[in-house]
Every structure is written in C-alpha cells, then in structure tokens.
Amino acid sequence: MKVCKFGGTSVASAEQIKKVADIIQADPTRRIVVVSAPGKRFDGDEKVTDLLISLAEAALADKDTKGPLDKVLNRYSQIAMDLGLGSEVVAIIAADLSWRLAASKANPSLFYDQMKASGEDNSAKLVSAYLSSIGLPAEYINPLDGGMIVTSAPARVQALPESLHNLSALKDRKTISVFPGFFGFTKDGELRTFDRGGSDITGSILAAAVGADLYENFTDVDCVFAANPKVVDNPAEIEEMTYREMRELSYAGFAVLHDEALMPAFKASVPVCIKNTNNPSAPGTMIVAERDFSKRPVTGISADSGFSTLYVSKYLMNREIGFGRKLLQILEDEHISYEHIPSGIDNLSVILRSHQLTPEKEQRIVNRVKNELHADDVQLISDFSMVVLVGEGMKYTTGLAARATLAIARTGANIEMINQGSSEVSLVFGVLKQDETKILKELYSEFFAPVLA
Template sequence: MKVAKFGGSSVASAEQIKKVAAIITDDPAKKFIVVSAPGKRNKDDFKITDKLIEIANRHCQGEPYGHLTETIMMRFSEILDQLNLSSAIAEELHQTLEEALGSNEYDSPKVDIVKSLGEVFSAKVLSAYLTSIGLNATYTNPETAGIIVSDEPGNARVLEESFANLYALRKNSGIQIIPGFFGYTKAGKLVTFSRGGSDITGSIVAAGVKAELYENFTDVDSVFTVNPSIVYRPKQISTITYKEMRELSYAGFSVFHDEALIPAFNVGIPVCIKNTNNPEAPGTMIVAEKEPTEQCVVGIAGDGGFCSLYVSKYLMNRELGFGRKLLQIFEDEHISFEHAPSGIDDMSVVIRQNQFTAEKERIILQRIQDELNVDTIKIHRDLAMIMVVGEGMISTIGVAQKATKAITDANVNMVMINQGSSEVSMMFGIQEVDLNRAVQSLYKAFFE
C-alpha cells in the first residue's frame, strides 16, 4: 500500500489532473492521495495559494480583493469545465471563501482558513474526477482523518496521536483524497504548516497508515546533484539518505520541504521523488541507509538571504554560560538561528536575514552590549550558505581541501566555514553575489 502526494504543478490544470488520475488508475496500491493547491501552469503563471494569501492581506487592510476572487474562481471553473464536472464545486469554493472573510475581525486562524482553501478544493476536484471515471474515491478532510497539530498558525507541528488516528483509515475502502498543508488543533481550529507543507502532510499520512512507500510527485524526473538553474544538465541522484536529503532541502533544494522527511524517517518508510509528466522514470529513492560508493559527496546546495552577527570578547571561553545567554537574546526576540560557529574568544550566529529587521537589530545589539559586555559586534549581511553534502565524507580524506580549493578557484572569498556535527555536511558562508559561481566550481570539482 502506497501514499502518493501530488504537488502544485501536478494539479495546476485539467490536463495535469488527468495525468494524476492515470497514475492512480495504473497502480491499485495507491490508496491515499495527498494534494497541493493548483500551482503554476507555466513560469509566468500564478499559484492559487499566493492569490489566497493576497486576499487575506487585502481584507485585513481593508483593501478591495474582488478581482482576486474572480481570478481564483475562473481558474477552478476552467478546470471543472475541462474535466466535465459540475460547477457546484467552484460555487462552494466561492461561498466558503466569503464565509471565511465574513467578519471585519481578522486574525491568524482565519488567515490559515483562507490559505488552506486551495488544497481543500484541489482535493475535492480530484475526488470528483476520479469518481466520474469509475473509481471509488472519497474526499477526506484532515479533521476527519485525525491529523492533530499544535496551535501555531502558519507553522504547525503534528502531534503524536495523529498517527494512531490515521492508521484507523486503513479499514476504509477505496481511494482517499486528503488535502495537504493543514491539520486541526485539539480544540478543532484549522492551522496550517509552513509554506510548502503539503509534503509534510504526505509524510504524516504515510507514517500514520504505515505505507510501504511514500511517493512524492513533482515536475522533475529526480533529485539532481545541484540546482539545474545554476548548472546545465547536472547529474541525477538515484539513491540518497534521509539525512543527506534533509541537508540539501534545508539549503535550497526546492524539490522537497526540509521538514517533510521526519515522519517517514521515524518509522523507516522509503520516499520516492517522481515526475507526474514522466511517471515511468525511476525517480530518486530516499532511504535510511545506502551502500557506500566512491562518490562521497552526493549533492551541493546553496541558498541566499542570510546574515551573521559576530561577537568577540577576550576570555569568552572562561565565561560560564556566554553562548546560552547570547542565544537566549535571539530566542527572546523570536529569532531562530541556523548556525553558531565559535572560537575561543568569538562566536557568530547565522540567521535568516528577513527575521533580522531594523528594529530587531537595534534591540539585539543593545542587549548584547548591555548584558554581555562584548568587545566587538559586527553584522555581515547578504550572505549565502553553501552545503556540500554526503554521508561518505566522514570516511574520505581531502574533501574539505577539495571544496575550499574549488571555491578559491572561483575567486570567491569564504566568510565562514562550519563542519556539521553530524558529519554529513560542510557549510561555507560567502557573499550572496558569488553564490552561482561558487556552486558551479564545486560541481566541477566533485562531479565532472
């Protein structure tokens, strides 16, 4: 028995939904289907969820949003018409959206309800179409399925009792279509995961029903060793471990949400990345362990939008609790850190730049000076983090030397170097403008 999740590009149009239906029809083992909201039909198109978020923001600010509602309605109506389905689903969408926006009071839970509607009606459309072609398909709301999450709007986490609830779904007959991206709190409030969270739902469902395989369908044949927009026709990855994939996803591999592997990993369910447009391609298998190979590095990923705060203080190493106090200041300001490399008298905290607003910067710098009495504080903005990833690095001599030489050969200055404690990854901090050049040089060194 398999769980399959279809991303936004896979349900972006009637033509794509027919491909999804064919994939489901060809494999009776696919009993649980998780779907995203309709995504882009081409590079210049829009994502339904983006429009829903814009509607929520406009409503909150008292600005008109009727034209956005019409755009969403036209998209769904077009899909329904081309699938020869009733327009009742589109009418229900319109009514549900208006009810969610009914009052002038607007808060984060209501924003989450609006954001979730793309997935809800994508699942209803697919369920109706599968039924129309003779399959026994049922729309299953996450509340009915028993997906219980923490009360953190826009950043929910699944609670343990969800998995037992989901296992009970195995006794149901037919194919169950579940919208991704959200669950319900114990109090019955709809709450969404972080953006891209339909991958998380798919993994949760796979773990809950104890599937033999979780297939994640997207618009690429496999995971690549590096971003194809940076390197032309890079090598494909046939097998990768959970740890390796999580490191790559965190560092900019957009093919898979970086939190989505955890539920599947915890119960040992393999994950396969597949292409809706080319379902015969073998894809990339994500597994707990794999046989060692000569290729110690499995992939290279890079992502921009970081900044680092550097502090130095003489005899920092002898000051009990300095690191904890520094990180506590960030926690108090609700800023999570990504990396924290340190030396005997200095320490850096790497964070996402969009969290470090001018107001946050003023508060944090003042608190560090007042509470920690440091000698130096510096902020480096517009940084990129490059991750060289591979479990084989732990037993291979010369990986760091090879990587640093490649970056140097690209005439790129390294601001920071950090070896992950898991020894699965090596991180290099550089200026964001140098990202593509550095990644291309690293790819040449390790894969060509």
C-alpha cells in the same frame, strides 16, 4: 499501500489532473492521495495560493473582495469545466470561500491560514470529484474528520502524536482517500497551516500513519539532481540517497522536497520516491535509510542565500560561564532562531536567517550585546550564502575538506565561515552572496566532473 502526494504543478490544470488520474489508475496500491493547491500553468501565471493571499489581504483591509474572489473561482471553474464536471462542485467551492470570508478576522494570522488552506482543501474536492466521474471509488477526506491534529498557537505548527493514531484508520478504507495537504486543526478546532511545502509534510505524516510501503512525492522533475540545474549544466541524477542527505540538501535550498517532510517517513521507515507527474515511467530518486556510498562520497551540492551573521568578540570569552546562553537569550527574546554557531576562544559568529530580522531588531540586538555582555566588538552583517556539500561517505574520505577549500580558492572568493556537524554528513561554507554561483559551479566540477568524464 502507497501514499502519493501531487504538488501544485501536478494539479494546476485539467490536463495535469488527468495525468494524476492516470497515475492513480495505473497502480491500485495508490490508495491515499494528497494534493496541493493549483500552481502555475505557465511562466508568469499566478498560483492559487497567491490569489488567496491577495483575497485575504483585501478582506482584512475591508476592501472590495469581489475581484480577488472571482480570480480564485475562475481558476477552479475553468478546471472543472475542462474536466467535464458539472456546476455542483464549483458551487461547493464558492460556498466554502464565502464561508471562510465571513469568518472572524480578530486574529489576522488565523484568518490568513483559513484562506490559504482553502487552496488545498478545494483542490482535493475537485480531484476527488473527477476521480469519481471516471469510475474510480474516491472520497474527499476533511483533515478535521481524518484526525490531523496540530499544535496550538503560539507554538510552531506540527502534527501531534495522536494524529498518527487517528489517521491510521485511512488504511482500512475501501475507497481512494483524497486528502488536502498543508493544514490541520488544533484540539480546539482552529485551522492552522504548516510551513512552506506543507503538503509534503502532510503526505509524509499520512505515509507514516498508515505504515505505507512507499511514499511517492510527484513533482515536475524526473529526479533529484546533484546540483541546481539552473546553475549547473546537465547535473548528475541522483538515483538513491539517504533521508539525512535529502534533509540536508533541502535545508540548503533544494526545492524538490521540504526538509521537514522527511522526518515522519524516516521515523516510520517508509521509503520515499521523488517522481515526475509528466513522466511517471522515470524511476525517480529513492530516499532510504541506508545506501552504498562507496562510489561517490559527495551526493549533492546546494546553496541558499538570505543569511546574516552576528559577530561577537570579547577577550577571554571562553572563560566566561554562561556567555553563550545569555547571547542566545537575547535572540530568543527577539523570537529569532539560529542556524550555525562557529566559534573561537575570544569570538563567535551566530548565523541567522535574514528574513527574521528587521532594522529595529538588529539595533536592539547589537545594543544589548554591547551593554549586557560587554562585548569588545559586535557586528551584524547581511548578504551571506551557505554552500553545502552533502554525502554520507564524506566522513570516510580523507582530504575532502581540503579539496573543497582549494576549489573555492580557485574562484578567488573568500570563505567567511566553515562548519561541519558531528555526523559529518554535511560540510557548510559561509560565503558572500555575490560569490555563491561561481563557488557552486567550481565545487560541482571538483566532485562530479571527473566521475562523469
């Protein structure tokens, strides 16, 4: 049995959904299908999820919702008409949206979730209806009925362990199960959405639950590349990589697969294959538990911006018991998580995602560190990028870090931070955002160009 997830571009139009149907029809083991909300059909187009957010904003502001609602319905109506479906499925989608708009707005966050989730939910209804219309035995599965149980607020949205047991029943169904991605329900019946890329997470959970032989994640690229093709010309294709390598690259900016999506598949030892809906015959990239890393120690290079650094200096910090705990408590009080903490004996830096900060939070943090921890110097600096080298073979390769730092030195850029985890699967360089692109290109040239020559 295979679980297949189709992203937003794969279900953006009737033409794309027909490709999805061909892929499902070509392999009878593709029994569980997870779909995203319709994405962009062309440059400048709007994703259905964005249309739904605008609709939710209008409803919460008590403004006229007819215009935003019509935009959403027109997208689904166009797809349904081009697929040759009757008006019945469009009427079902219209009724669903009306019901959601009438839901309680007492908790805006839950209302947003309710509206955003309709993108995936109605996409699944549409795909299921089309598959049935061409003679494939397909059935839409509501996540509430299927048993996708998630954590309650204020906890971060994650599937609870009982979800795997509940969803395992899907393997016994005789029909093709079409399951909407991105959301689940709490034990109290409240709808909550996963983080960005949540449909990837749904697909991975289902693959783990049914013990799939393979989890196929269909997108709009043939494979995973060793670097961003928008930055590096013709980057190397990655045929095979490990779960840990993919997760590290996803964390650092690879948009192909959400970094959180791999964990359920990894725990259940389900291999993952990244494939292209527009070119399904391409082998794609296999993500497995172990691979031969002798040919190339570095699998990929990634970069992500939007980081800030909280720099704290205090003489004899290393001898002050509890200093780190107190510092992290200040961040916790502001509901801020951290990414890295490189340190010296008298100073440390806490790397944060900038989107978690506001000017008010920044000022409170700096003031509290000065006043409560009596730091000699406190600074919060933004506009950093993290450039990450990833590869299972790096820890067995002598001089790799030296090669990387020399490559960065050739660009004339300064390294603000270096961090390497104990697993040595990744090597992270903190740099100024303005230097990100030239560093990425130079590192790619250092570790990949000689092999490709």
